[in-house]
Amino acid sequence: MSFSKLTRRGLIKTGAVASAGLALPTYLRADGHSGFTNAPQGDTVTLGFNVPQSGPYADEGADELRAFELAVEHLNGEGDGGMMQTFSSKVLEGNGIMGKKVNFVTGDTQTKSDAARASAKSMIEKDGAVMISGGSSSGVAVAVQALCQEAGVIFMAGLTHANDTTGKDKRANGFRHFFNSYMSGAALAPILSNEYGADRKAYHLTADYNWGYTTEEAVRSSTEALGWETVNAVKTPLTQTDFSAYIAPVLQSGADVLVLNHYGGNMVNSLTNAVQFGLRDKEVNGKKFEIVVPLYSELMARGAGQNIKGILGSQNWDWKLENELGSRYAGTNAFVQSFGTKYGFPPSQAAHTCYVQTLLYADAVTRAGSFNPCAVVEALAGFEFDGLGNGPTLYRADDHQCFKDVVVVRGKETPENEYDLVEIVEVTPAEQVTYAPDHPQFAGGSLGTCNAGA
Amino acid sequence: MDAILLQILNGMDKGSAYALIALGLTLIFGTLGVVNFAHGALFLIGAFCAVTFSKILSLSHVVIDESQKDFLGNPLKVEVPYIYDMFGQATGDVIIDWAVPLSLLFTVPVMIAIGFAMERGLIKHFYKRPHADQILVTFGLAIVLAEIVKYFYGANPIPTPAPSAFAGSFDFGAMLGFDPNTIIYPYWRLVYFAFAAVIIGGVFAFLQFTTFGMVVRAGMADRETVGLLGINIDKRFTIMFGIAAAVAGVAGAMYAPINSPNYNMGMDFLVLSFVVVVVGGMGSLPGAVLAGFLLGILESFASMSVVLETLPGINQIIIYLVAIIILLTRPRGLMGRKGVMED
Numbered sequence: 001m002s003f004s005k006l007t008r009r010g011l012i013k014t015g016a017v018a019s020a021g022l023a024l025p026t027y028l029r030a031d032g033h034s035g036f037t038n039a040p041q042g043d044t045v046t047l048g049f050n051v052p053q054s055g056p057y058a059d060e061g062a063d064e065l066r067a068f069e070l071a072v073e074h075l076n077g078e079g080d081g082g083m084m085q086t087f088s089s090k091v092l093e094g095n096g097i098m099g100k101k102v103n104f105v106t107g108d109t110q111t112k113s114d115a116a117r118a119s120a121k122s123m124i125e126k127d128g129a130v131m132i133s134g135g136s137s138s139g140v141a142v143a144v145q146a147l148c149q150e151a152g153v154i155f156m157a158g159l160t161h162a163n164d165t166t167g168k169d170k171r172a173n174g175f176r177h178f179f180n181s182y183m184s185g186a187a188l189a190p191i192l193s194n195e196y197g198a199d200r201k202a203y204h205l206t207a208d209y210n211w212g213y214t215t216e217e218a219v220r221s222s223t224e225a226l227g228w229e230t231v232n233a234v235k236t237p238l239t240q241t242d243f244s245a246y247i248a249p250v251l252q253s254g255a256d257v258l259v260l261n262h263y264g265g266n267m268v269n270s271l272t273n274a275v276q277f278g279l280r281d282k283e284v285n286g287k288k289f290e291i292v293v294p295l296y297s298e299l300m301a302r303g304a305g306q307n308i309k310g311i312l313g314s315q316n317w318d319w320k321l322e323n324e325l326g327s328r329y330a331g332t333n334a335f336v337q338s339f340g341t342k343y344g345f346p347p348s349q350a351a352h353t354c355y356v357q358t359l360l361y362a363d364a365v366t367r368a369g370s371f372n373p374c375a376v377v378e379a380l381a382g383f384e385f386d387g388l389g390n391g392p393t394l395y396r397a398d399d400h401q402c403f404k405d406v407v408v409v410r411g412k413e414t415p416e417n418e419y420d421l422v423e424i425v426e427v428t429p430a431e432q433v434t435y436a437p438d439h440p441q442f443a444g445g446s447l448g449t450c451n452a453g454a
Numbered sequence: 455m456d457a458i459l460l461q462i463l464n465g466m467d468k469g470s471a472y473a474l475i476a477l478g479l480t481l482i483f484g485t486l487g488v489v490n491f492a493h494g495a496l497f498l499i500g501a502f503c504a505v506t507f508s509k510i511l512s513l514s515h516v517v518i519d520e521s522q523k524d525f526l527g528n529p530l531k532v533e534v535p536y537i538y539d540m541f542g543q544a545t546g547d548v549i550i551d552w553a554v555p556l557s558l559l560f561t562v563p564v565m566i567a568i569g570f571a572m573e574r575g576l577i578k579h580f581y582k583r584p585h586a587d588q589i590l591v592t593f594g595l596a597i598v599l600a601e602i603v604k605y606f607y608g609a610n611p612i613p614t615p616a617p618s619a620f621a622g623s624f625d626f627g628a629m630l631g632f633d634p635n636t637i638i639y640p641y642w643r644l645v646y647f648a649f650a651a652v653i654i655g656g657v658f659a660f661l662q663f664t665t666f667g668m669v670v671r672a673g674m675a676d677r678e679t680v681g682l683l684g685i686n687i688d689k690r691f692t693i694m695f696g697i698a699a700a701v702a703g704v705a706g707a708m709y710a711p712i713n714s715p716n717y718n719m720g721m722d723f724l725v726l727s728f729v730v731v732v733v734g735g736m737g738s739l740p741g742a743v744l745a746g747f748l749l750g751i752l753e754s755f756a757s758m759s760v761v762l763e764t765l766p767g768i769n770q771i772i773i774y775l776v777a778i779i780i781l782l783t784r785p786r787g788l789m790g791r792k793g794v795m796e797d
Contacts, residue, residue, distance in 0.1 A: 056718065058609035234759050237770050241713050241722050244643070245464045245757035245769075251635045252457060268611045269713050276640040276712070278623035284635065303714055305613025319525065340526045419525060 036372045037152035037453025038128045045100040045371065047072070047358070048129030050120050050144060051158065053108040056265050057136040060299055060350045064134050064158055065106060066343055067351035071358035074338070075102045082338040083359060086331040086387035091366040092359065098366055109135055113143035120144045124151050130371050131156060133357050136350060138162030138211045145174035152453015154373050156357035159350040161263075161295050162211040163218065166401035167442035172450040173373055175380055175400045177316075177360065178353045179433070181211070182441050184294045184314040185218030187406035187428035189226050192312065196257065196290050198227035203255035205246055205270060207262050208235040215261040217441060219294050231255045236266070243270040247277050256284040259292045267293060268303040275307040296409055298348045301421040308411035308421060315407040315422070316353060317389055319346040324424055331389040346419050356388045360395075374450040392430070398437035399447065403430050456627060456636045461754040463626065467643040467712065469750025470650030471497075474705035475723055476730040476742035477657060478698035484674045484737035485691045488577055489585050491592040494724025495599040496565065496699045500706025501715035502603055503564055505612050507557035511537055511550050552617045554711055561707045562700050569699025573692050596720060604717035611714035616642040642711050649708050653701060654743055660697075661739070670694055674737070729777045735790025745788055749773050 040046070049068045052061035073079045077094030084092050096102050105127040107119025116135065123129040124147075132148050133156040135141050141160035148155035149171040157165060157176040161184070166176050192200075202223060206212040212235070220230050231253050236246055247270070250258055258279060262270050274280075274291055282289040296313035322332035335355060339347040347355070360380065368375035381397035393404040409422040435442070479493045514533035522530035537546040549556070576595065580588045615621075620641040627637035661667035673680045673687040680687045706719075713719065730749055734741030755761060756772035768775075780788065 054604075054609075056609055056716070058604070232759055234762065239722070239770075241719065242468055244467070245461065245754040248460050248464050248638070249457065249759060251638065252460070265611055265716060268613075272613070272714055273712075276623065276642065277638055278640065281622060282635055282638075299610055303611040303613060305714070306615060307613070337526060346525050416522075417524070417530075 035452060035454075036374070038124065038130045040100055040128075040130060040371055043100055044103050045097055046127055046129050047102060047104045047361075048107060048120065048123030048127065048132045049104055049134045049354075050107040050109050050116060050123065050132055050140075051134040051354075052111045052136050052140075053106070055109075055111045057111050060136045060159065060297070060348065061109070061134075063299070063348045063351040064136065064354040067339065067347060067355040068104065068106075068134065068358060070338060070342060071355045072102045072104055075358070075362050079342070080334075080338055083331045083335050083355070083388055086334050087359060087363070088386040089363050089367070092363055097362045098369070098371075102362070105129060109137075109140050109144075111137050111140060113139050116140040117143050117147050120147050121151075124148075124153055129153065131361050133361070134158040134354055135160060138165055139209065141165050141176075142169040142210075145169065145171050149173045149448070149451055152373055152451045154361060154376050156361050158354050158357070161215070163214040163441050164210060164445075166399045167214075168444035170399050170401075170445055170447050172377055172400075172447045175357070175360075175395065175402075177357050177395075177402045178349075179314075179316045179404070179406055180401065181215040181218040181294070182435055182439070183218075183406050183433040184215065185220075185222035186433040186435075187314050187408055188219065188292070188294060188312065189222035190428070190432075191408050191426055192223060192257075192292060193226045193228075195312065197287070200228045200257050200287070200290075201231045201253075201255045201285065202228050202257045202259050203231055203250050203253055204233035204259045204261055205243065206233060206235050207238055207266050209238055211263065212261045214441065215294050216259075219259055219261065219292075221441075228257075236262070236270070238266065240266065241269055243273040244277070246270075247274050247279070250274075250279065251282060251284060251289075254285065256287045257290045257292060259294065261294060263295055263297070264300060265303075267295075267297075267300050271304050271311065272307050280310070296422065297350070298419070298421060299350075301411060302418065304411075309413050311411045312425065313409055315349050315409050317349045318407050318409060318422065318424055319352075319419075320424060321389065321407065321427075325427060328391045329389055331387045335389060352389060356390075359388065360385070372452055374452045377450040394430075396437070399442065403434050405430050406433050456632045457758065457760075458755075459626070459630070460637045461758060462751055463637065463639050465751030465754035466647050466747065467650075467750075468753065469747035470647050471705055471709055471723065471746075472727055472730045472750050473743045473746025474650050474653060475702055475727040476734065476746050477654060477739060478702045479727055480731050480734065480737055480739055480742040481657075481698045481701075482695055483731070484739070485670060485694045486573075486577070486581065488581065489588050489592070490577070491589050491724065491728075492572065492595040492599065493592075493698075493702055494720035494722075494727065495596040496568070496702035496720075497706040497709075497723055498600060498603060498715070498717070498720030499568060500561055500565060500703030501614075501710045501719060502607060502706075503561040503703060504554050504557040504707040504710040505607065505614050505715055507560045508550070508553040508614055510560075511535070511553050511556075513537075554614060554616055554707065557707050558704055561703045565700040565703030566696040568703075569696035570692065572699070573695040577695070578692075596724065600717050600720060607717065609717060611716040613714045614710040616645075616711035620645055646708055646712065650705070653704065657697070657701060658739065666690065666693075726773060729773055733777050733780050733787050735787030738787065738789040741787055741789030748788075749776065752776060 051064040074082045074084050105123050107123050109116035120132050131154045135158040138160040141157045145155045155174040163181050204216050206216040260270050279289050293313040296315045301308045319336045321329040364376045364379035368379040380395050383395045386392045390404040406428045408425045410425050412423045482490045512535050514535045516531045517534050519530045519532045524530045623638040623640045628634045730745045734745030756769040
């Protein structure tokens with residue numbers, strides 16, 4: 001009979017192995033294994049909502065968070081059910097996701113890629129989040145999407161508009177409901193041509209980062225295809241607050257349209273400066289000078305105040321869609337009713353896309369019958385749905401981008417209240433904004449294969 | 455030629471803001487010897503004084519209008535400003551329209567009070583501490599103040615328009631014989647430039663032609679001797695801190711229509727204003743003003759597309775580049791005095 005003796009060396013070895021085991025992220029520990037990362041244990045499932053809670057997009061992040069909370073309420077059978085009543089897929093029953101009560105944790109992206117990755121990582125490793133959603137910037141979306149791919153969880157992007165999110169930086173585990181720069185250009189160009197004529201000279205001011213470049217490229221190629229000439233395109237620093245030095249030379253260039261490829265505070269300030277310089281009161285080349293903002297946001301429109309009046313732009317969704325354009329956009333009123341009753345004001349497009357993404361994830365899990373990311377990817381890729389406010393929509397399998405109608409809007413001349421800032425000019429059908437998966441603006445990168453993680 | 459004139463004009467209003475902030479900064483440094491990194495936050499608070507005053511003027515009570523519906527289909531709640539009840543709608547609209555200039559009446563006392571509170575409550579405890587400590591504590595204070603503003607007003611910019619009488623722009627091109635629309639400049643920026651000139655002139659006149667100013671200047675030159683004469687120089691320096699805060703505050707309030715205020719605007723100006731002070735010469739009031747305008751104009755020139763095509767990215771580094779060159783050739787800055795920050 002022999003007894004194993006406890007030696008100093010053995011103790012150190014055992015201690016080291018135990019410590020390493022404890023230090024491992026939850027999704028790599030044995031108790032988390034069910035063939036995929038963060039397989040839900042017990043009767044709950046945790047979702048991670050990663051939104052800007054501080055920094056320049058904190059207000060947009062707050063609206064996203066409101067929508068996420070509402071979606072979780074509806075999934076858990078509380079409230080009036082919102083868009084679950086109008087959603088074309090009827091598998092969600094208000095009993096959580098596959099009978100598991102939905103819990104959520106939140107992270108602060110700060111609209112910084114490194115901070116967003118850190119908060120997403122923490123939600124995956126410490127809180128056991130099986131899906132990450134949210135965000136208000138393409139830089140953040142691309143960074144968090146890559147992290148989710150590595151970790152083996154699903155990423156349901158929030159507000160991200162750059163082509164690259166579902167272009168060169170696309171990932172199998174990532175899905176984008178929001179529209180993109182190409183779609184803005186394709187939707188806007190015909191309307192710009194109708195409203196302002198085919199013989200126009202455009203001057204672009206472009207935010208000096210990835211989203212700015214893709215938006216400029218998209219709007220330039222779409223407008224030039226219709227006969228417009230681009231006389232100049234100037235990059236502006238992201239940190240710029242006073243754009244007067246960039247706007248003053250616009251009239252000297254002979255341009256009669258200014259395209260502001262800016263978002264957030266950049267957009268508010270550049271538009272305010274352009275209006276202060278009286279550009280919209282000028283006549284150039286015998287035509288009235290016009291300003292275009294390719295990507296609109298209700299919150300930014302509020303920041304721009306009076307200056308937004310008459311400015312054309314594009315949106316992913318608008319809370320007035322169903323009232324003005326009928327039942328094709330069913331789901332809009334149900335969501336506005338739920339959100340408005342709970343919070344006292346209509347939802348932004350950022351809130352809408354986050355709410356929809358949460359329902360779509362829950363629906364995909366339920367249809368797949370599994371939280372396994374690869375099963376979810378299979379259920380979402382190529383999924384056609386309706387009743388979530390945008391009309392018939394396809395989650396294309398080739399790039400995990402949603403294809404749906406794009407709303408072209410204009411700053412309202414006589415708003416009836418502080419939320420009635422834009423009027424819907426036209427809705428461009430999905431077919432007109434659809435492109436081939438190998439379109440040059442989306443070249444490079446590949447989806448790869450889904451990663452189920454542990 | 456017209457492009458050059460245009461960029462000079464452009465640089466003037468930004469230079470005005472730099473000069474006004476830098477003037478206060480250098481005034482505080484010259485009198486109290488404190489490197490005040492919270493000075494940008496005073497500019498921010500000034501801008502939000504204008505926002506607050508606009509909101510006060512627009513304070514409303516709710517009237518239910520059964521004939522209109524809100525977004526949920528309920529009877530519309532119409533907000534009627536109290537000022538309409540007091541003065542009638544026409545006069546009320548005029549008062550609301552002129553909220554920004556009128557806000558100066560509110561901004562000045564508020565900023566002086568904040569300046570006193572800041573100096574007495576925090577900064578005086580750091581007079582004898584190293585500059586590094588002063589920078590750390592005032593920078594921390596700047597962050598705290600910005601976060602407080604964000605807590606109450608949110609992260610989005612808040613539109614604060616100039617009076618409608620100053621909407622639009624003036625066509626200098628047509629006046630100077632160039633083609634129309636080649637040199638245009640917004641009326642409110644012209645107002646801002648004139649306002650800055652008056653404030654800067656006022657501060658200089660106050661220091662130059664009043665007994666109080668003479669004592670302060672004497673204190674700046676030799677604090678100890680002035681104290682030995684039985685003059686309470688600390689009290690006067692505290693008052694100067696309040697005045698410097700008020701200068702930054704009114705600069706911020708009048709700047710609100712140029713760029714919609716947001717919680718981060720103080721930081722945007724702070725670093726550049728420090729460069730302005732260093733380039734102008736620590737403690738030199740004329741140096742701060744000169745450097746403010748010089749760097750504002752240079753920044754505008756660097757943003758011209760013809761310059762950017764030749765030297766991409768120059769617009770983001772021009773101020774720092776000039777600062778390096780000036781400090782290498784004139785280590786005390788353009789108009790710096792011997793002995794300041796050289797111990």
